[in-house]
Amino acid sequence: MPLTREDIERIASLGYSPDYFVEHVDGVPRLRNVEGHCVFLDPSTNKCKIYPHRPMGCRLYPLVYVPGEGVDVDPECPKAYTIDRKSVRELAPLVLRLVEMIYGSEKL
Structure with a gap:
């Protein structure tokens, strides 16, 4: 993480x-x-x-950033099925902000 x-x-x-x-x-x-x-x-x-x-990444998990695709649910998480698409859309900006904080805007 x-x-x-x-x-x-x-x-x-x-x-x-x-x-x-x-x-x-x-x-x-x-x-x-x-x-x-x-x-x-x-x-x-x-x-x-x-x-x-x-950490913030733990708070947002199982949402992850997939380069070239955007924010999605980690399919390897046993609780992935509990996250609905509306939650993904609502939390996506936080995931993107976290990625930018850690890796910089060039990774987005």
Whole structure:
């Protein structure tokens, strides 16, 4: 999951070191994965440890930006069927803004 500067600052303010939860992939800060899962997934409850403070990308998921196609629902998400087209249209501007914040306008 890509992270904005604000995401990193918000999570760090909880006491987590960015070294703990951030990894850089092709120059983009992303949430670190441990054993195929987000570093903040609590394995005993299968819930997010920082849910109220989670990154914007997590808040908008399962909406994703598909280059050349626009905003759509990630078909790999088990809950993809719960998102209606109206919600996709309404939330698309937020997804596009997030993509621009992380990757710049040239990725849109």
